[in-house]
Amino acid sequence: MSLRIEPLVGARVRGLSEYAPEPLEVVARRLGLPAERLIKLDANENPYGPTPRALAALQGYADYHRYPDAVSRDLRAALGEYLGVDPATIVVGNGSDELIDLLLKTFRPEGPGGLCSLIDCPPTFGMYRFYATTNDLPVEDVPRRADFSVDVEALEALCACDPRPRLLFLASPNNPDGQLLPAEDLERVLDLPVVLVLDEAYVDFSAASRVRLVAERENLIVLRTFSKWAGLAGLRVGYGVFPAALMPALCRLKSPYNVNVAAQVAALATLEDLAVVCERATCLVAERERLVAAVRQVPGLRVFPSDANFYLLDAREVGVERLRGAMEARGIILRYHAGPGLDGHVRVTVGTPEENDAVLEVLRALGGRPS
Numbered sequence: 001m002s003l004r005i006e007p008l009v010g011a012r013v014r015g016l017s018e019y020a021p022e023p024l025e026v027v028a029r030r031l032g033l034p035a036e037r038l039i040k041l042d043a044n045e046n047p048y049g050p051t052p053r054a055l056a057a058l059q060g061y062a063d064y065h066r067y068p069d070a071v072s073r074d075l076r077a078a079l080g081e082y083l084g085v086d087p088a089t090i091v092v093g094n095g096s097d098e099l100i101d102l103l104l105k106t107f108r109p110e111g112p113g114g115l116c117s118l119i120d121c122p123p124t125f126g127m128y129r130f131y132a133t134t135n136d137l138p139v140e141d142v143p144r145r146a147d148f149s150v151d152v153e154a155l156e157a158l159c160a161c162d163p164r165p166r167l168l169f170l171a172s173p174n175n176p177d178g179q180l181l182p183a184e185d186l187e188r189v190l191d192l193p194v195v196l197v198l199d200e201a202y203v204d205f206s207a208a209s210r211v212r213l214v215a216e217r218e219n220l221i222v223l224r225t226f227s228k229w230a231g232l233a234g235l236r237v238g239y240g241v242f243p244a245a246l247m248p249a250l251c252r253l254k255s256p257y258n259v260n261v262a263a264q265v266a267a268l269a270t271l272e273d274l275a276v277v278c279e280r281a282t283c284l285v286a287e288r289e290r291l292v293a294a295v296r297q298v299p300g301l302r303v304f305p306s307d308a309n310f311y312l313l314d315a316r317e318v319g320v321e322r323l324r325g326a327m328e329a330r331g332i333i334l335r336y337h338a339g340p341g342l343d344g345h346v347r348v349t350v351g352t353p354e355e356n357d358a359v360l361e362v363l364r365a366l367g368g369r370p371s
Helices: 024-030 052-059 073-083 095-106 127-134 152-161 181-188 209-215 244-253 261-271 274-295 321-327 353-366
Strands: 090-094 118-120 139-141 168-173 194-199 220-225 235-243 310-314 344-348
Touching: 052 261, 073 235, 073 261, 090 244, 095 127, 095 168, 095 194, 095 209, 095 220, 095 261, 118 127, 127 139, 127 209, 127 235, 139 168, 152 181, 181 194, 194 244, 209 220, 235 261, 261 274, 274 310, 274 353, 321 353
Parallel strands: 118 139, 118 168, 168 194, 194 220
Antiparallel strands: 090 235, 220 235, 310 344
16 A cells, blocks of 8 residues: 555644735636736735836846855945944845744754744734644733734733743734834834744834834744835845854755845846836825825725835725626725734735726725615
8 A cells, every 4th residue: 555645744734824915817717807907906015016127137147057055145335334233143035934943943943942832923924824823832812902903911920920041022013903003112122022923014104113123122923025115025035134143053954045146136127216116106195195095085995004015904894795797797806804803904015006097986986885
């Protein structure tokens, strides 16, 4: 009898849910619309794409047959100058997801004296829990309040009851609501026995980064990305700023050649094209403010304040399935949430002015209670 392979799969893997969003072509077929008619506002992507210099650098690069710099030397140096931090404390990853996984591997418990758990503060980015599970780190939930703010008092109570060290992920701005972690909350959290990973994937739309604080606080790590602000989501370029004491372990554990040459070339060119990328971010922020103000005038909808390139709607009064049907009839693809604290909520990426006007037109037509 041959070996049966399925029973060898770990129980933690069998309990995971697959994350497989529909690509545009599949959505187009489902809705019976041409792909070019779709307005994709479900993944917080930058509608303007890479900068002209980044595109030119990709087109002009000739050494795709060579392996990339395994430690992204030039990109780390440019990032150090851009952020005002020591490049020796930067790790570049294949998206910030890889860096989340790398951290969990680094702190994976191997006996007494290590981290006892990961603290998750839902609703938030689901990959924190995902990678904790795949790395055998128990997860403790400290849910956010109804307004999506972090329940710092609950975090303090948990650590007072059991002071063993933990890993805590907090997104600032948070996904899916877009709100920043207040400075006073950050200071209180950093005084706890936790390693705080501050995920700043969307901070370039708020100018409120805490990245320079890493050099002062050994229990703070900051993650950033080129996916949103720089329009490079398809190339997967993330980076983190880490305490110097952690760098030897990260460098030993990091996969070699983890960031491909196209990603490094485009990210470097983006940092040479800051005027363009910052102007685009400013336009998206202005559109976000215009949209939030407009949606506040629509009966039956509640919109949360945001410092990101998206905003969150509470559409329970209007009816989320009614909203979804109306949006998809126009080819508008949004992110529909479910689960504790998020039932009936819809996340809307800020697109171009024309795309945003299309969303507003549908929302205004739906305003009021369902018929």
